[in-house]
Amino acid sequence: MKFFELAQCLEPAVPGGLARAPYLRELISMFTTVTEADWATRRDPSSLPSDSTLESMYSRDAAFPKKLAMAMCAKFDAETLIRAMDDLDLAVQELIATNIEAYGEHIDLEDFPYEVTELLVRILHDKAGLQDKIAQLVRQARITSMRVRYEKLLLARSRGCTNCQAPQSVKSHGFSRDSYDIVFLDDTDEVGPDDFAVLCKGCAEKYDLAHTSADITQLRKRNASLLAAESVDAGLAPLGLETKITALLRVINQLPLDEIVPDPGYKVLPLQEKLDDASLIRSCRDSMALYEKYVRKEAQTLDSSGALDFELMRHQIVSAWFTMRNSGMSQYQIAQRLSQWIDERTNIGPYACQVLVAFMIQICDLFAPKKVLSA
Secondary structure (H helix, E strand, O other), rough: OOHHHHHHHHHHHHHOOOOOHHHHHHHHOOEEEEOHHHHOOOOOOOOOOOHHHHHHOOOHHHHHHHHHHHHHHHHEHEEEEEHHHHHHHHHHHHHHHHHHHHOOOOOOOHHHHHHHHHHHHHHHHHHHHHHHHHHHHHHHHHHHHHHHHHHHHHHHHHOOOOOOOOOOOOOOOOOEEEOOEEEEEEOOOOHHHHEEEEEEEEHHHHHHHHHOOHHHHHHHHHHHHHHHHHHHHHOOOOOOOOHHHHHHHHHHHHHHHHHHHOOOOOOOHHHHHHHHOOOHHHHHHHHHHHHHHHHHHHHHHHHOOOOOOHHHHHHHHHHHHHHHOOOOOOOHHHHHHHHHHHHHOOOOOHHHHHHHHHHHHHHHHOOOOOOOOOO
């Protein structure tokens, strides 16, 4: 297949009914990238050829200069094209695939962005005499297409930086913007969502600068935990006590700071008997030394007045823990997910929810060792 043939097939992707030369300029800009300073200069492949050259290129391969093909290859941007193809409606993708098949090339609609990109890479590099570059660029296009395909899934699953848990966006004075990158971990025969990691800008820059096999192993391990958490989420029942639990959480949030005094008599021993995660022990100890007496008193008051069904709340939180306990998540990760689960349903804030989870760990069967049935 020749460039002019593929260009004609791709016309449905460029709306507006442009004439030949403007259309080809627009098409070239969809798969090349230049700096703003180079826009509309001869360093911009979409501006390099004359209108008359583009008119001829639209209908015959002989009019396509090798020099222009080399310029396109030098500025080729697979991601820009892949995203443009991915954004097309299914009907437009089907029309383009049908157009291409008329020239003897098959396009799998399930893999449409990648297969169109691969075809263009081969055509351009054959024309430029750069066949030795094709394999590497095709592989990179495959990775990019998978990253684009799984981007929404990865962002939803990670809930932040996979490495440091920083948020996926930055906020300032009522404004926010995305602040993440999705990095590829390492080469595998089949690229899937587990071969990528969502990182904050800082962690991504460090990873791209240099990373070790241990870094990759750690990110893969955290990906596995995220996947386990995702399957856990599907098994979590609705809390059902949002309004009543909110009353308890609100008390925790509204306690005056000058009244919150650590209890010097608080003993961490009960936590150490059921927890083996030092980070979780310290977190629970700090929360309970400050809040245990307040949470206990308020829970008793609300339960006595009928404003809170404490036993029902306890059973629901313990049930959520049961859903997670064999997921492969660490105790700390499970406690964090329990807090998130409560916060997602009450919108009170993560801190109060973490205090409540620490209280439930102390007084309930959360993280209690499995009971062994006697023979």
